[in-house]
Amino acid sequence: MNGAVTAAAADTVLSASGVTRRFAYRTVLAGVSLSLRRGEVLLLVGPNGAGKTTLLRVLAGLLRPAKGHVERRGAIGMVAHDAMLYPALTARENLRFFARLHGIADRERVAAALEHVGLSRRADDRVGTFSRGMLQRVAIARALIHEPDLLLFDEPLSGLDAAASRTLVELLAGFRERGTAMIIVSHEMERLGRVATHMARLAAGRLGPVESLAGRDPAAVFAELMREDA
Amino acid sequence: MGPTLRAAWHIALKDVAIEWRTKTAFASGLVFAVLVLAVLFFSRDPTTVSSTDIAPGALWVTFTFAAMLGLNRAFLIEREQRALDGILLTPTPPVAIFWGKFAANLAFVGTIEAISLPLFVLFYDVPIWVRFGELVLVIAMATIAFVAVGTLLSAMAVRTRYAELMLPLLLLPFLVPPLVGGVQLTARLLEGRPLSDLSGWLKLIAGFDVAFVTLAALLFQVVLDE
Amino acid sequence: MTLRERGDRIARVGAVVTAAALLGLVGVYVRALVYTPVEAAQGAAQKIFYVHVPSAWACLMAFVVTGLLSILYLWLKDRRIDLAAAASAEVGLAFATIMLTTGPIWGKPIWGTWWTWDARLTSTLFLFLLFVGYIVLRGVLTDPGVRGRFSAVIGIMALFLVPFIHLTVYLFRTLHPAPIILKPSRPSLPGDMLATLLLSVGVFTVLYLGFVMLRYALGLLREAREEELADAS
Numbered sequence: 001m002n003g004a005v006t007a008a009a010a011d012t013v014l015s016a017s018g019v020t021r022r023f024a025y026r027t028v029l030a031g032v033s034l035s036l037r038r039g040e041v042l043l044l045v046g047p048n049g050a051g052k053t054t055l056l057r058v059l060a061g062l063l064r065p066a067k068g069h070v071e072r073r074g075a076i077g078m079v080a081h082d083a084m085l086y087p088a089l090t091a092r093e094n095l096r097f098f099a100r101l102h103g104i105a106d107r108e109r110v111a112a113a114l115e116h117v118g119l120s121r122r123a124d125d126r127v128g129t130f131s132r133g134m135l136q137r138v139a140i141a142r143a144l145i146h147e148p149d150l151l152l153f154d155e156p157l158s159g160l161d162a163a164a165s166r167t168l169v170e171l172l173a174g175f176r177e178r179g180t181a182m183i184i185v186s187h188e189m190e191r192l193g194r195v196a197t198h199m200a201r202l203a204a205g206r207l208g209p210v211e212s213l214a215g216r217d218p219a220a221v222f223a224e225l226m227r228e229d230a
Numbered sequence: 231m232g233p234t235l236r237a238a239w240h241i242a243l244k245d246v247a248i249e250w251r252t253k254t255a256f257a258s259g260l261v262f263a264v265l266v267l268a269v270l271f272f273s274r275d276p277t278t279v280s281s282t283d284i285a286p287g288a289l290w291v292t293f294t295f296a297a298m299l300g301l302n303r304a305f306l307i308e309r310e311q312r313a314l315d316g317i318l319l320t321p322t323p324p325v326a327i328f329w330g331k332f333a334a335n336l337a338f339v340g341t342i343e344a345i346s347l348p349l350f351v352l353f354y355d356v357p358i359w360v361r362f363g364e365l366v367l368v369i370a371m372a373t374i375a376f377v378a379v380g381t382l383l384s385a386m387a388v389r390t391r392y393a394e395l396m397l398p399l400l401l402l403p404f405l406v407p408p409l410v411g412g413v414q415l416t417a418r419l420l421e422g423r424p425l426s427d428l429s430g431w432l433k434l435i436a437g438f439d440v441a442f443v444t445l446a447a448l449l450f451q452v453v454l455d456e
Numbered sequence: 457m458t459l460r461e462r463g464d465r466i467a468r469v470g471a472v473v474t475a476a477a478l479l480g481l482v483g484v485y486v487r488a489l490v491y492t493p494v495e496a497a498q499g500a501a502q503k504i505f506y507v508h509v510p511s512a513w514a515c516l517m518a519f520v521v522t523g524l525l526s527i528l529y530l531w532l533k534d535r536r537i538d539l540a541a542a543a544s545a546e547v548g549l550a551f552a553t554i555m556l557t558t559g560p561i562w563g564k565p566i567w568g569t570w571w572t573w574d575a576r577l578t579s580t581l582f583l584f585l586l587f588v589g590y591i592v593l594r595g596v597l598t599d600p601g602v603r604g605r606f607s608a609v610i611g612i613m614a615l616f617l618v619p620f621i622h623l624t625v626y627l628f629r630t631l632h633p634a635p636i637i638l639k640p641s642r643p644s645l646p647g648d649m650l651a652t653l654l655l656s657v658g659v660f661t662v663l664y665l666g667f668v669m670l671r672y673a674l675g676l677l678r679e680a681r682e683e684e685l686a687d688a689s
Contacts, residue, residue: 025686084316
C-alpha cells in the first residue's frame with residue numbers, strides 16, 4: 001500500500017488519485033491520493049477540520065471531487081457520524097428497507113446481520129429509542145448487509161462508553177479477520193491501533209505518507225507522523 | 231419491474247409506513263384543511279355571496295395549502311439521520327428516489343383530499359354527484375402537477391435553513407396554472423357542464439402535467455448532488 | 457486573466473455602455489415628450505407607454521437569458537455562466553418593477569382602474585415573483601456550487617412556466633371577457649409614435665446590457681474576494 005497510485009494490484013478495492021474538493025470557497029481536500037487492498041485497514045488521523053469526513057464521503061461516492069478520480073472495485077459500506085436510519089422504523093424494518101435497495105429480499109440475512117451486531121432482542125424496537133451505542137450497531141448492520149469489500153468508518157467510537165467501545169473494537173477486529181478492507185477515521189489511536197494495518201495523517205486537506213504498522217508500536221508510528229508533518 | 235420502479239416502490243412504501251406510524255403531518259394537514267374550509271365559508275357576506283360561488287376557490291385553496299404542509303416532510307425525514315446518504319450508498323438509481331417520493335407525496339396529498347372532499351360537500355352544500363367522476367379526474371390531474379413540482383422544490387428547500395419559507399415562495403408561482411384550471415373546471419362541473427365544454431382547461435393541465443413531471447424527474451439529480 | 461482583472465475590465469466596459477444608454481434614454485424622453493404627437497384618445501398619460509412597453513421587453517429578454525444560461529450552466533458547469541444568469545435575473549427584476557409600476561400609473565387615468573388581470577401584466581407579475589424567489593434562494597445558499605445548481609433549476613423551470621401562465625390568463629379572459637382595453641402595441645401605430653417606441657426599445661436593450669455587465673462584473677469581483685478571503689484563512 002502506498003500513498004501514490006502506480007499500477008493497481010489485482011486485489012485493490014479502492015484507488016483515489018488527485019482528489020480535490022472545495023466547499024464555500026475553501027479547499028477542503030488538496031490532491032489526495034491513496035489505494036487500499038483487501039485485508040488492509042487504514043487508520044486515518046488528523047486535526048479537526050482537516051477534511052477527513054469529506055474524504056470518506058468522496059471515497060464512498062457521496063461527493064464528487066472537483067478534480068481527481070476515485071475508482072471503486074467492489075461494494076462499499078459506510079458508518080458515519082449520523083446513523084443513516086429512520087427513527088420511526090424498527091431496527092429490522094430499517095435493515096429490511098436498505099437490504100431491499102441492495103436487491104436482497106432474504107429475511108434470514110437481515111436476522112443474521114442483527115445477530116452479528118448483537119441486537120436480535122431489540123430488533124423490533126423503534127430505532128428512535130436506541131442509545132448511541134445501539135444506533136451505531138444498527139448502522140454497522142446496515143453497512144454490512146450487502147457484504148461489502150470495503151467499510152468506511154467516521155469516528156466510530158465517538159459518544160460510546162467504555163463497554164460499547166470494547167464491543168465495537170471487537171467487531172472491527174472480526175471484520176479484519178475476514179479480510180474486509182477498512183478505512184477508519186479516528187483519533188482513538190490507543191484503542192484502534194491494534195486493529196489497523198496502516199496509519200496516515202490528513203492535515204489541511206493533504207494526506208501525509210501512509211505508514212505500515214507491521215511489527216511496530218502504533219503510538220510510535222503516530223508520533224512519527226506528527227513529526228513529519230511539522 | 232425495472233430496478234428504478236422497484237426501488238421507487240420500496241421508497242414510497244417506506245415513506246407511507248413512516249407517516250402512518252407518526253401521523254404528525256397528516257393530522258396537521260387535515261386540521262388545516264378543515265380550518266381553511268370553515269374560515270373561507272365565514273369570510274364573506276352571506277346575503278350577497280352564495281356558498282356555491284366561493285366553493286370552488288375554497289376547495290382548491292384548501293388543497294394547495296394542505297399539500298404544502300406535507301411536502302417538506304418527505305425530505306425532512308431523510309435529513310434527520312442522513313438516511314438519504316444510506317440510500318445513495320445502495321445501487322438505487324437517483325431518479326428512483328424522485329419517483330418514490332413523488333408517489334408517497336401523491337398518496338399523502340390524495341388522502342387529505344379524499345377526506346376533505348366530503349367535508350367540503352357538507353360545509354358548502356354543493357351538488358357534487360352531478361359530475362363526480364369528472365371532478366375526481368380533474369382533482370387527480372391538478373394534484374399530479376402540485377406534487378411533481380412540489381417534490382422537486384421541497385428537495386431544494388430542505389437544504390436551506392428556511393425550508394418552511396422557501397417552499398411556498400418558490401412553489402406558488404408554479405401552482406398558478408393547475409390551480410386556476412382546477413378552480414375553473416370545478417366551478418363548471420358543479421354547474422353540471424360536461425367536460426367536453428372545457429377542453430381548453432383540460433389540455434392546459436394535461437400539458438402542464440406532462441411538461442413538469444418530465445422536467446422535475448430530469449432535474450432531480452441536479453438537486454441531489456452536493 | 458484573474459477573476460479580479462476580468463471583473464474590473466467588464467465593469468469599465470459596462471459603465472461606458474450604461475452611460476451611453478442613459479444618454480440615449482434622455483434622448484428618448486425628449487423625443488417622446490416634445491417631438492412625438494399626443495395620442496388623441498388617451499392624452500398625455502399615454503406617454504408612459506414609451507417606458508412601459510420597453511420595460512416589459514427588457515424584462516422578458518432578461519428572463520429568457522437567465523433561463524438559457526441556466527441550461528448552459530448545468531451543461532458546462534462554469535461558474536461565470538451562473539454569475540451571468542444571476543446578473544440577468546436581478547436586472548430583470550428591476551425592469552419588471554418598472555413595468556408593474558408604470559402599468560397602473562398609465563392604467564388609472566385611461567381604464568379607470570389601477571390593475572387589470574390581462575395576460576401581459578399578469579405574466580410579468582409572476583415573472584417578478586419568480587425573480588424574487590430566485591434571488592432569495594441564492595441569498596440563503598452559501599456554497600457557490602449548490603447555489604449555481606439550485607438557481608439553474610429554478611431558472612429552467614421558470615422558462616417553461618411562463619408560457620403556461622400566459623395561456624392560463626388567456627383562457628381565463630376568453631371565459632370572462634374584460635372591459636374593452638386599448639391595445640397600444642398593435643402594429644397600427646402612426647409613424648412618429650412607432651419610431652419613438654422602437655427607439656426606446658433599442659435604448660432599453662442597451663441599458664439592459666450595460667446593467668447586466670455591471671452586475672456581472674460585481675459578481676466576478678465578489679467571487680474574487682471570497683476566494684482571497686478563503687485562501688488567507
